[in-house]
Amino acid sequence: MSLLEVNDLRVSFARRNAWFRSRSADFVAVDGVSLAVAPDEIVGLVGESGSGKTTVARAIVGLVRPGSGAVLLDGVPLGPVGRRTTAQQRAAQMVFQDPRSSLSPRMTVTAIINEAWRTHPESAPPGDRTAALHRLLDDVGLDASVARHRADELSGGQCQRVSIARALAVRPRLLVCDEAVSALDVSVQAQILRLLVDLRERHHLAMLFISHDLGVVHQIADRIAVMRRGVVVEEGRTTDVLGAPRHEYTRSLLDAALELSTTDAQDRSGN
Amino acid sequence: MSRTRTPAEGAASPVPADATTGDPLLEVDGLVVDLPVAGGSVRVVDRVTFDIPPATTVGLIGESGSGKTMTANAVIGLLPNGAETGGELHWQGEDLLRASPARRRRLRGHEIAMIFQDPLAALNPTQTIGRQVGEILRRAGRPRADVRLRVLELLERAGIPEPAARMRSYPHEFSGGLRQRAMIALALAGSPALLLADEPTTALDVTVQARILRLLRSIQQDQGLAMLLVSHDLRVVAHVAHQVVVMYAGRVAERGPTTAVLARPAHPYTRALVESVPAVRTRTALAHPLPGTPATPANRPPGCAFHPRCPLAQDQCRTEEPEPRPVAPGRWAACHFAEELLQR
Ligand SMILES: Nc1ncnc2c1ncn2[C@@H]1O[C@H](COP(=O)(O)OP(=O)(O)O)[C@@H](O)[C@H]1O
Ligand SMILES: Nc1ncnc2c1ncn2[C@@H]1O[C@H](COP(=O)(O)OP(=O)(O)O)[C@@H](O)[C@H]1O
Ligand code: SF4
Ligand SMILES: [Mg+2]
Ligand SMILES: [Mg+2]
Numbered sequence: 001m002s003l004l005e006v007n008d009l010r011v012s013f014a015r016r017n018a019w020f021r022s023r024s025a026d027f028v029a030v031d032g033v034s035l036a037v038a039p040d041e042i043v044g045l046v047g048e049s050g051s052g053k054t055t056v057a058r059a060i061v062g063l064v065r066p067g068s069g070a071v072l073l074d075g076v077p078l079g080p081v082g083r084r085t086t087a088q089q090r091a092a093q094m095v096f097q098d099p100r101s102s103l104s105p106r107m108t109v110t111a112i113i114n115e116a117w118r119t120h121p122e123s124a125p126p127g128d129r130t131a132a133l134h135r136l137l138d139d140v141g142l143d144a145s146v147a148r149h150r151a152d153e154l155s156g157g158q159c160q161r162v163s164i165a166r167a168l169a170v171r172p173r174l175l176v177c178d179e180a181v182s183a184l185d186v187s188v189q190a191q192i193l194r195l196l197v198d199l200r201e202r203h204h205l206a207m208l209f210i211s212h213d214l215g216v217v218h219q220i221a222d223r224i225a226v227m228r229r230g231v232v233v234e235e236g237r238t239t240d241v242l243g244a245p246r247h248e249y250t251r252s253l254l255d256a257a258l259e260l261s262t263t264d265a266q267d268r269s270g271n
Numbered sequence: 272m273s274r275t276r277t278p279a280e281g282a283a284s285p286v287p288a289d290a291t292t293g294d295p296l297l298e299v300d301g302l303v304v305d306l307p308v309a310g311g312s313v314r315v316v317d318r319v320t321f322d323i324p325p326a327t328t329v330g331l332i333g334e335s336g337s338g339k340t341m342t343a344n345a346v347i348g349l350l351p352n353g354a355e356t357g358g359e360l361h362w363q364g365e366d367l368l369r370a371s372p373a374r375r376r377r378l379r380g381h382e383i384a385m386i387f388q389d390p391l392a393a394l395n396p397t398q399t400i401g402r403q404v405g406e407i408l409r410r411a412g413r414p415r416a417d418v419r420l421r422v423l424e425l426l427e428r429a430g431i432p433e434p435a436a437r438m439r440s441y442p443h444e445f446s447g448g449l450r451q452r453a454m455i456a457l458a459l460a461g462s463p464a465l466l467l468a469d470e471p472t473t474a475l476d477v478t479v480q481a482r483i484l485r486l487l488r489s490i491q492q493d494q495g496l497a498m499l500l501v502s503h504d505l506r507v508v509a510h511v512a513h514q515v516v517v518m519y520a521g522r523v524a525e526r527g528p529t530t531a532v533l534a535r536p537a538h539p540y541t542r543a544l545v546e547s548v549p550a551v552r553t554r555t556a557l558a559h560p561l562p563g564t565p566a567t568p569a570n571r572p573p574g575c576a577f578h579p580r581c582p583l584a585q586d587q588c589r590t591e592e593p594e595p596r597p598v599a600p601g602r603w604a605a606c607h608f609a610e611e612l613l614q615r
Pocket of ligand 2: 306307308313315333334335336337338339340341342351567568569
């Protein structure tokens with residue numbers, strides 16, 4: 001059975017634009033999206049900006065209320081965040097694009113992790129917290145000495161490791177990574193992608209990995225769903241979707257990405 | 272996919288891209304930029320050397336903070352207040368670092384133009400696109416009807432549909448891709464010989480990005496423009512540039528013809544960059560990630576700045592800073608073991 005299921009999800013937003021009167025229809029950001037993530041599986045969600053990827057992620061973790069459709073965990077429908085059991089809340093944790101704004105800059109790493117444990121006391125380690133904290137940091141490839149640093153003293157890559165540690169602190173089963181490596185330099189990006197793959201193995205984590213970068217998703221996803229204007233236009237095994245895209249939109253994304261790929265450019269005679 | 276074809280055989284590269292023939296348009300020789308910081312200054316560009324031959328695109332690649340923007344800003348003469356420069360910067364033989372402010376202002380837009388990652392910040396929100404693109408022409412005293420025709424031509428060249436209607440639009444009415452096209456039209460208005468493009472497609476979706484790069488490449492070819500393309504994304508630079516300059520912590524790690532450098536890097540950092548590019552056809556970016564984070568000019572390790580992350584570092588690297596030196600025809604690298612790397 002799937003760990004996560006998203007069934008025919010619809011999310012719309014009231015138009016705030018003053019030019020539209022209150023009568024005008026709401027803006028439909030997600031228009032009937034269905035997805036499934038199995039335990040241990042990494043599913044990539046790709047699409048250009050504005051296609052609705054973040055909105056799907058926020059609906060999964062309960063930050064926006066769907067107009068219709070359902071988000072199910074272990075087959076059990078989840079309500080909005082306030083009506084989820086703590087176990088349900090812990091199960092799906094989100095990692096955001098910009099760790100500098102998702103971490104409080106003046107909090108130390110120790111305080112950030114302690115806060116996660118305070119929010120979900122049942123996930124807090126019994127006994128020695130310091131040892132548990134150091135194990136957690138080690139798990140994400142951070143030195144124990146980082147614990148006493150404030151977030152604003154860390155590099156972008158270190159911040160993203162702390163965000164991942166904060167998510168792992170409550171022992172989730174699913175990570176929802178929203179453009180989690182998009183703001184990182186390419187050498188650091190490779191480290192974080194590698195870390196995510198390793199964590200999946202070590203903790204049997206499933207992931208919904210959202211990115212606008214087809215190349216990045218290709219590196220880590222078992223399956224891919226391609227979104228366009230609130231709709232999943234194509235979904236399948238990564239090798240199938242990228243090897244032989246069936247939808248014209250997927251093909252256009254792939255063509256553009258290939259046009260920019262290093263190996264093609266090395267052979268710059270083609271044009 | 273053959274890697275042996277030379278760029279000269281292809282439609283994409285009419286230029287021999289050989290810096291050794293003909294006089295370069297721009298010579299950057301030992302360029303230094305010191306920026307003031309609390310309690311002193313930091314050398315953010317350190318002895319950077321490269322040439323831009325006429326009608327050639329040079330790509331400036333490196334991770335954030337490596338000094339790419341400051342190098343481009345030094346060329347166009349727009350450094351932050353209090354910045355100190357050193358070394359040599361020659362524009363068609365003319366000494367730019369010692370030129371008068373008036374002369375540098377005149378160069379800007381007329382001979383050297385620049386486009387940025389965020390066109391919205393560079394465009395005036397209160398003026399129509401047409402007015403802004405025509406500004407430099409009006410200031411040159413061109414008659415109104417002339418200016419209008421030329422603006423239409425420029426907008427069309429930049430791929431803006433319905434230019435006659437669009438010239439009356441304001442920047443906020445344009446999508447990101449159209450804004451970048453407007454910025455390109457504006458940059459071309461002064462008929463520059465060199466276009467500096469600093470992360471011109473970084474904020475754009477990949478399909479738009481591909482179209483803008485195609486546009487830049489065709490303009491470069493049609494008009495015999497020289498271009499300095501600054502990007503943190505190797506894919507972008509590899510796609511467009513004849514030659515590439517790889518920067519690390521304010522210094523040049525390696526430079527040479529793009530094809531040769533990417534196929535057979537002479538610097539371990541270049542090799543790591545190439546290997547960590549997330550490609551849609553190969554799944555190898557995670558195989559050997561570099562440890563650590565990019566060094567910054569303010570925090571440059573002694574010896575070779577790359578040594579804490581370098582898989583090939585030896586004792587020598589911790590103390591002796593390698594100078595860029597010729598390692599193959601048309602190629603320079605700043606690594607003690609560049610020749611060995613090339614031999615592999
Ligand atoms: N809180 C909101 N209020 C109004 N519109 C929103 C809100 N969040 C997202 N949108 C709109 O919904 C669409 C999808 O956005 P998003 O899910 O962020 O896309 P993506 O993550 O794929 O870039 C966009 O057009 C966006 O402007
Ligand atoms: N106004 C400034 N004052 C002091 N340092 C700066 C300033 N602007 C940039 N820097 C520093 O200069 C270095 C080079 O910056 P930049 O040229 O913008 O890098 P890049 O474009 O390669 O990302 C960076 O380490 C950055 O922190
Ligand atoms: S000089 Fe040494 S540390 Fe620097 S890149 Fe070469 S091998 Fe690596
Ligand atoms: Mg998003
Ligand atoms: Mg920059």
